[in-house]
Amino acid sequence: MRLSIFRYNPESDTKPRMQDYEIAREPGDRMLLDLLERLRATDDSLAYRRSCREGVCGSDAMNINGRNGLACITQLDHLKEPVVLRPLPSFPVIRDLVVDMTRFFEHYHAIRPYLIHHGPEPQREYLQSPEEREKLDGLYECILCACCTSECPSSWWNPDRFLGPAALLQACRFIVDSRDQATDERLEQLDDAYKLFRCRVIMNCTHVCPKGLNPAAAIERIRQAMLRRGL
Amino acid sequence: MKARYGGLRGWVLQRATALYLLGFIIYFSLHGLLSPPASFEDWRAWMQSTGPRLAALLFFVAVALHAWVGLRDIAMDYVKPLGLRLAVLAAVAGGLAATLTWAALTLSG
Amino acid sequence: MTEPGPVPKRPVFLQPLQIELPVTATVSFAHRVSGLLLALALPFLVWTLALSLHDPAGYGRVLAGLQYPPVRLALLVLAWALAHHCAAGVRHLLFDAGIGTTLAVARRSAWAAHGFALAVAALVAGALW
Numbered sequence: 307m308r309l310s311i312f313r314y315n316p317e318s319d320t321k322p323r324m325q326d327y328e329i330a331r332e333p334g335d336r337m338l339l340d341l342l343e344r345l346r347a348t349d350d351s352l353a354y355r356r357s358c359r360e361g362v363c364g365s366d367a368m369n370i371n372g373r374n375g376l377a378c379i380t381q382l383d384h385l386k387e388p389v390v391l392r393p394l395p396s397f398p399v400i401r402d403l404v405v406d407m408t409r410f411f412e413h414y415h416a417i418r419p420y421l422i423h424h425g426p427e428p429q430r431e432y433l434q435s436p437e438e439r440e441k442l443d444g445l446y447e448c449i450l451c452a453c454c455t456s457e458c459p460s461s462w463w464n465p466d467r468f469l470g471p472a473a474l475l476q477a478c479r480f481i482v483d484s485r486d487q488a489t490d491e492r493l494e495q496l497d498d499a500y501k502l503f504r505c506r507v508i509m510n511c512t513h514v515c516p517k518g519l520n521p522a523a524a525i526e527r528i529r530q531a532m533l534r535r536g537l
Numbered sequence: 538m539k540a541r542y543g544g545l546r547g548w549v550l551q552r553a554t555a556l557y558l559l560g561f562i563i564y565f566s567l568h569g570l571l572s573p574p575a576s577f578e579d580w581r582a583w584m585q586s587t588g589p590r591l592a593a594l595l596f597f598v599a600v601a602l603h604a605w606v607g608l609r610d611i612a613m614d615y616v617k618p619l620g621l622r623l624a625v626l627a628a629v630a631g632g633l634a635a636t637l638t639w640a641a642l643t644l645s646g
Numbered sequence: 647m648t649e650p651g652p653v654p655k656r657p658v659f660l661q662p663l664q665i666e667l668p669v670t671a672t673v674s675f676a677h678r679v680s681g682l683l684l685a686l687a688l689p690f691l692v693w694t695l696a697l698s699l700h701d702p703a704g705y706g707r708v709l710a711g712l713q714y715p716p717v718r719l720a721l722l723v724l725a726w727a728l729a730h731h732c733a734a735g736v737r738h739l740l741f742d743a744g745i746g747t748t749l750a751v752a753r754r755s756a757w758a759a760h761g762f763a764l765a766v767a768a769l770v771a772g773a774l775w
Binding site: 371392395396397398462508512513520527529 | 656659661662667671677747749
């Protein structure tokens with residue numbers, strides 16, 4: 307298979323370049339990551355992140371033929387050649403396909419991704435009805451791979467001040483959680499010209515999410531909650 | 538500093554004006570298609586009757602507010618140097634205010 | 647306390663034309679472009695309105711202006727812009743009401759918005775020429 311990979315080594319390169327590779331596909335190569343692992347065995351200067359190799363850890367997110375995805379669950383059969391691999395768009399590149407996720411996780415921390423409970427803690431556990439629990443479906447499954455935020459034009463133009471789809475999906479996850487008692491504060495915090503309202507429902511986030519989640523719809527749910535609160 | 542302006546408020550303003558604009562455009566287009574003005578006198582008489590005149594006046598108010606939110610969004614996305622952005626926003630606000638005044642004078646005359 | 651070392655200036659890959667833009671993104675972009683065109687046309691709309699209401703001669707000038715090809719072309723572009731902005735706007739209002747926010751439906755409504763705008767433009771072109 308022919309591949310064209312974005313290369314950048316901060317110690318020797320002044321700017322990034324694309325490098326072509328040719329590697330024969332073997333019967334065991336089903337996913338893109340399988341091929342990359344064998345490629346790295348021949349060229350150990352090639353850098354990318356990977357860990358679980360089954361779409362759970364979210365480490366190997368990259369731009370594959372123009373579309374963000376996880377190399378470990380992207381089937382080689384579905385890829386057009388040459389397979390063009392670039393780092394996640396709009397993220398600062400540390401080396402080759404490895405990007406700096408600092409800002410992404412700052413935005414994640416900014417929405418306070420944990421239950422906030424005022425008053426005494428429950429004696430045994432936080433109870434939740436099955437209906438209340440159901441509201442978290444499609445929100446809690448996010449693996450924070452950053453495919454969505456990196457593909458979002460609103461994040462491209464305002465990377466520092468717009469929180470981006472991944473953080474906002476998590477904001478929704480805590481806003482709709484019946485056990486969380488900081489709903490008002492959370493909505494208040496997001497009522498700002500930038501943090502949430504740069505979203506124009508372009509839906510690139512939903513289009514690329516490797517877990518099939520829908521950040522755009524979650525952002526719309528937050529707006530509806532804000533509107534109800536404002537009325 | 539809290540940028541409270543233009544969060545939910547700007548968003549609601551954009552949606553509320555959109556609903557009115559949509560209604561007006563449908564009404565105005567249908568009227569123009571079904572009974573187009575036959576002459577200058579006909580056209581002026583219609584535009585000077587209370588209903589259409591008020592509706593048109595409100596249209597220009599709504600369109601100015603709607604365009605303000607939209608153009609401000611464009612400036613926030615693409616115009617990064619602060620001085621230039623302020624200049625663009627001032628030009629947009631001035632242009633919309635002038636256009637609105639002109640429309641109001643035209644419709645009241 | 648030691649000074650932190652210089653932060654390396656890192657390259658960023660961001661070439662929108664190299665990145666896949668689905669139909670929902672092209673509708674969003676066209677929504678923005680059509681809105682900008684309509685805003686730019688606003689002073690001309692008021693000017694036309696003022697002229698047409700001023701006197702019979704002005705009314706005649708507005709009607710006569712429709713004969714000029716550049717005016718017709720501008721009208722055609724604005725008709726597309728208005729139709730697209732309205733269709734994409736309705737789509738937005740439905741999203742805000744929680745309707746049609748799944749990817750499959752949002753893609754279909756995006757195609758519909760593009761199609762509606764082109765259909766209106768075709769009708770207007772037919773009426774003008």
